Structure formats: C-alpha cells, structure tokens
Amino acid sequence: AQSVTQPDIHITVSEGASLELRCNYSYGATPYLFWYVQSPGQGLQLLLKYFSGDTLVQGIKGFEAEFKRSQSSFNLRKPSVHWSDAAEYFCAVVPRGYKLSFGAGTTVTVRA
C-alpha cells in the first residue's frame, strides 16, 4: 500500500544538539514532499517543500531536508536545536492531485 512512514514516534534532543527526523514514502513516482511543524495548541506550519531540482532544500527556522530518490526518503535536519523547536513534525507527500498524505508524526522534546 502507498504510505508515508515516520519511523520515530518521539525524539528527545538536548538544546544545541543536532536533530534529524526521518521520513520514507512508498509511491511509484517521486511525489511532491513537504515537512510541516505543529507547535502545541496550534495549526500546522509549512517548514519546507521539494518539487524538483536541488535535492537539498532549505526551509524556515533553520531547517533543511534532503531528498534521496534511491532510498525514497526525505529526512529533515537542523544543526542546532532551540527550546522553541519542541513540537510535532509531520512529513507529507502529494502523490496525485491536491491531496496531502501525512505520516503519523514525530514529537520532538528539547531538554535544557
């Protein structure tokens, strides 16, 4: 079945440390790829997106993501996390039309 997988349900990271969130998809062709963030009590905000071209994508809040076609992955990274990065992160794909398919989400906790 076609799907979006975020293998890590919960990640804890120290403030100032690096962060990597994993995302894998299983669609026949390369879909459009997105990362969204949801801070507590808020809606989702787009961090970055990949449609084509350079496989390393820069986003807001210091995040970047790398598309790897051979691994069907679109992992999100940040070199140095801040306490305000504590949130839930969702990977999403558009395999066809305008309908987003979301992963289950990864909750990030930042410890001082």
Added chain:
Amino acid sequence: DVKVTQSSRYLVKRTGEKVFLECVQDMDHENMFWYRQDPGLGLRLIYFSYDVKMKEKGDIPEGYSVSREKKERFSLILESASTNQTSMYLCASATGTGSYEQYFGPGTRLTVT
C-alpha cells in the same frame, strides 16, 4: 499573510447531536480541506472542496458531510455525533494553481460525550 480561522477551539457535544464546524479563509483560495488528527495516525483527510458547491470524499468521509456555499467558507457537519468522532479537526486551504502548499487553521478539539 494567509489566515484560516475556525469557529471554535474547543467544543463539547453529546452523542446524537448535529455538529457544525466552520472554517473561513481570507486568501481567495479555490481548495479547502477538512482533516481529523488523532495520536499515532497523523492527519487523515475527511473531505475537500475544489470550488464552490463542489466536494470530494477523502479517506474517511463516513459520518461526515460538508458544505461550501461561498468560496471563503467550508463547513464540516457531523449529522449525528458519536464518541468515536472525538478528535482534533483541522481545516486547510490552498490555491488551485499547483503550489500544493496548504495553510492550516488552529484546529477545533471536539469532545463527544
């Protein structure tokens, strides 16, 4: 900035009640969406609309209906609320020109007792 607003942040309803969730966007977007968000399941699409009076079922439409009488407003209706519809409901909008970026409202946490 795009703004998507939802009529309530928190709502408590009784089983069997008819429930209306309202969503309004101010960017003249053609596409609007309703999702429900449950722990461990991510966001699942209930319905979406690509034009006024046009709608299409998403992945989990059972027990829900929608209405889009004006371009800026998209309503989700629970005809007879049940406890398994207790969830967070998120509305989103997007242009119809292929950007695929969706703008989300803050969500409505619905509890059905």
